Amino acid sequence: MSLIVQKFGGTSVKTLDRIRNVARMAIAEHRAGHQVVVTVSAMAGETNRLVALVEGLGPSWSEREYDVVVSAGEQVAIGLLAIAIESLGVPARSYLGWQVRFLTDSAHGKARIVNVEDAAIRKDLAAGRIVVVAGFQGMDEAGNVTTLGRGGSDTSAVALAAALKADRCDIYTDVDGVFTTDPNMVPKARKMDRIAYDEMLEMASLGAKVLQTRSVELAKKYKVPVRVLSSLEEGSGTLLTEEDATMEKVLVSAVAYSRDEAKITVVGIPDRPGLAAAVFGPLAEANVNVDMILQNVSASGEADLTFTVPKGDFRKAMVVLQQKMQSLGAKEVTGREEIAKVSVIGVGMRSHSGVARRMFEALAKDGINILMISTSEIKISVVIEEKYTELAVRLLHDAFELDRPAGDRVGG
């Protein structure tokens, strides 16, 4: 008997009809003789509604209480799904994150899972029940409610699959799988049958919302066989796998974008050793993740440090840096939220050159100005004005011929 973890995102449980559909999909696997654990997100729009309620109370709030509020959507979804499954004649039981329990660190709003206890779930499975588990929710050592960051139900599912040594982890969403870029932005994007863990990791961390980054890290680490597929249509989806030789032949496999970052520049800091630590140390203490970093030192010995942070942390980062301006000897701290990061990704880049040139030429042809650049072995990212996001994604998708089957692309 094999054990399957299924995960259904917000759009898949948006209405009672869709919840009934999810119940039927879980029951189909159960009737096929598998043990089934289902992880669900809050009904679509619900978490946004809860976040807006918190924000409506003022400009700042306790991160602990934020998690108490925004984690609530999942409770409704698991209860409804368990009821729907039982009404179709199969015993089911729902669990909140802290009932399972998902032990996390205390980084409210973006907690990391430290351990998943599986005893209660195993008992229910042995008793023939379908187990329904709330995604997104955790609890820290001290018993505080935590959440895993937006999109965190993917991570709940993969962590459960790893803890239970599941034979499969099926992530059901509102698209057929992982595409060469967001199919809702570029309709001619192609679905990939397979994708290497490393490519998916880059795509997720560069903004492809289809899987939360941490879920891919866990899938890779514990070799969880993850499939991404549609809950609304039949299809084989996309399988996350180890890299193989055929994948390396493809120069660029995907284009990703993120509008979730903001850019900050600390202007005119006297150049000296320890400068970067003095800027980024306080940000780290404030739990702000810094992404791309650019340092310019002028002939007169003054440095400008430009970097990106998540939009959600922008105000906090600006306040922290404005407080430090004097001790840094900086002239000014400036920031911009209307930016986007657009990236091309492919494991084939490791062994090919010329990708950067093709990327920059494609953007230049349409007059898109590049504000920042960063590269790694398997990706190139640029920061541009936010208003050009869609245009840039389309241009790059065309420039690398991603609408054609991988074998038919002229440029590799």
Ligand code: ADP
């Ligand atoms: P769920 O609620 O099921 O977790 P999400 O909205 O979090 O769904 O993720 C699915 C969405 O991810 C899709 O609707 C699509 O717009 C977006 N997306 C972005 N990039 C990609 C990509 N490369 N492939 C597939 N979907 C993508």
Ligand code: ASP
């Ligand atoms: N409901 C949470 C969110 O909207 C978690 C998730 O959807 O995965 O971010």
Ligand code: MG
């Ligand atoms: Mg999601």
